[in-house]
Amino acid sequence: MTAGGTTSVSREIVESGQRAAERSGESAGGESKRAAFRVWRGDSSGGAFEEYTTSVSEGMVVLDAIHQIQAESANDLAVRWNCKAGKCGSCSAEVNGMPRLMCMTRLNDLDLEKAVTVEPMRAFPPVRDLVTDVSWNFAVKKRIAKFKPRIPDAPDGTWRMAQSDVDRVQEFRKCIECFLCQDTCHVLRDHQKHDEFIGPRFLVHVAALEMHPLDIENRAAELRQAYGIGYCNITKCCTRVCPENITITDNAIIPLKERVVDEHYDPLRRLVRLFRRKS
Amino acid sequence: MATQVVQLRRRKWGETMRPDLWWIEPLIVFTILSSFLGYATWAAFQNTHYAYGNYLSPFYSPLLFSEFRESWFGPKPGGWPGWLPFSPALLILPFPAGFRLTCYYYRGAYYKAFWSDPPSCTVGEPRTGYRGERSLPLVLQNVHRYFLYFALAFLVFLSIDVWKAMWFTDPGTGVRHFGIGVGTILLVANVILLGGYTFGCHSLRHLVGGYVDRLSGAPARKKAYDCVSCFNRGHMRWAWASLFMVAFCDIYIRMLSLGIWHDWRLL
Structure with missing residues (x-):
């Protein structure tokens, strides 16, 4: 499945992002802070990094932030994900240049003073945004x-x-x-x-x-x-x-x-x- | 099967999105290995100050030829050409050097540090062509298990040196008696560290049981495989520790021989 395909899939992803956004707002209370993410946007014909900022709080992982960005400022951002538990292997991407599962990469392990880069896996052809053809x-x-x-x-x-x-x-x-x-x-x-x-x-x-x-x-x-x-x-x-x-x-x-x-x-x-x- | 794989633009040499200091590790490996290579080559060509009393530098062990002390075959061969530098270390060092050069751990480390192949994980490379270890010259790395056989023999020679390093001759009476000096401890540590490195060798792990799919029917083989696997888990640490120690043993004995340092006798 590649996101950005059917309408229902897109809606599901956006809703999930909204839920993540709500959850982070609830849990964070007044402690959430803003962090910048440079996300690769494009397809097989080419693309570039686009910068987004979103609020982050304790316990969030990169996939949460990507879902929030989807919900708040980039509804058409394509990302493949499924279990959010590090067991399906769907959300593979490169976070700050290293291949990682987005759902298992905690934001508090990253330096949020600088923009976090998120890009698709480079060994495979890009389909769209963070989704590659494996x-x-x-x-x-x-x-x-x-x-x-x-x-x-x-x-x-x-x-x-x-x-x-x-x-x-x-x-x-x-x-x-x-x-x-x-x-x-x-x-x-x-x-x-x-x-x-x-x-x-x-x-x-x-x-x-x-x-x-x-x-x-x-x-x-x-x-x-x-x-x-x-x-x-x-x-x-x-x-x-x-x-x-x-x-x-x-x-x-x-x-x-x-x-x-x-x-x-x-x-x-x-x-x-x-x-x-x-x- | 031809596969059309269209990817993102290939990154240039050293180009990466990693914000960490990825170049530190290959730089350290480059510096240490170059220093060791430089020192070992220099020491091997010296053909002097490689022994002190009952201590023999591991770079010269086993001592095949020597004008200064007891050796396997006596002094330098008579027919040796005058223009060719001679040192007994040059005859034996190719074996431990080959063992380390073809070691699976060191291969990965020096491909990164010396060849930038790749410089570090997910960092762009300088070359577009790549043959890996499929063809000459790197296919010769498969000779590693033969160097292992020599490395195991060298452990025996170095253990004999340790035994000799425990027997000191009294300069006044000429009587030999048991003793322990700092040099003895260093030579013991050298054998222990080299042993840990050699017994964790990936080829040894394969040869003692790794090639067998059903080890349950051979308990001794299974035990040997588990033991080598245990050493193998720390192979990198053993590799570096033994490299430092073998060089330091040579430095220590050279310094004693030059009269710069003095050996402390503990027993």
Whole structure:
């Protein structure tokens, strides 16, 4: 869904903004103060920052402020949001230059003496204002080899797994697909290698499959070629911005890189495999 | 799959909307790594003042050749060309240097600090082209696990040096006896910090169990994997602490050898 589309959606967003405005006025009492926001306005043909001021109070997050701006001074401002609880991954944007969920970025963590900049994610094409087209991610996911379980352990077609074996991949299942990691990854953001690199989000997805105790698919060749894991130069920016605190680089990407080394760059290991196969 | 991705204007080198001092971290990394590289290279070429009494600088350990003290293969090889500078450190330093150079943590740090690739998260880059670690020369970073094997061996050599650093010779009687000096403590700390860094290596984590999807059937392997994972969580801290300590051990022993500092005996 992109805001600014249907009338009902626009109305809903404006009403929500009004409610946020009322709430902030109620809770703030006389303590609310004014803060400036520089919000990127535009679409795929171009745009610019526009400055708005609105009253802010304790407990507010950036999304609240954006809704207030929508209600007070920019009714046509497009913003994608849904749960307001940091679980749907819809309100991803760049706040003061860093990819963040707007609903989880508290205003009291920001320096409100200066204008707060809010802009859309730069790794994806802008649709309008703060809304970007993230559909590329869904197309990428379809390219990844699916989960392929081993033959069932029991005659009734079920499997047995030890909890400790599943624990490792459990971390990756926390991903809410906000695509902030994709946005901060310079391979996509600056070098636009969208055709050759699947990005940290999907390397996490591959890790969840590849390290699953039941999965028997080998994705090492794809990781090296089609998924372009070699493009990652371990800047750890993806780990830094993950709102779910997934240790993307250390627990997903580097272990996958090591698996690729096993298969393609380690002659000693290849030799061992050769002897094992023969014996 | 060709994807038409039309984005906002690409940012220029150093351009960002971040208001924080993002350049501080890469600047610190650049300064420390450059200083270490400069000092280590200088120290390696000196071929003198690398030992004092029972202390041996970690830059020269294991001591393969030496005219001044006991070494593995005796004095400098006879056939060594006169025009080529000789130092036993030059023969061994490529291994720990290679281990750090190809380390996953340091890679991320120096790509930012030395190559601006990127300068910091969400900060514009100087170059439009990018090949990453897919092709030469950076694909060679995959050799890291081989340097790890050497790094593990070096831990053994440095531990032997620590043992030797606990035995002092009385200059009057020539009798060797157990003792602890500040130098001994520094060499112990050096081995501990290098151990913490080496045992938290991402490649080691993979080799001891990371490549296995079902560790529950191998309790010893699982224990080893958990242990390396534990060190791995602090890999960055171990990396910096061990870098400082290895350089400081060399400085300390060099200063003792030059007679500028004096070793305090605690025992």
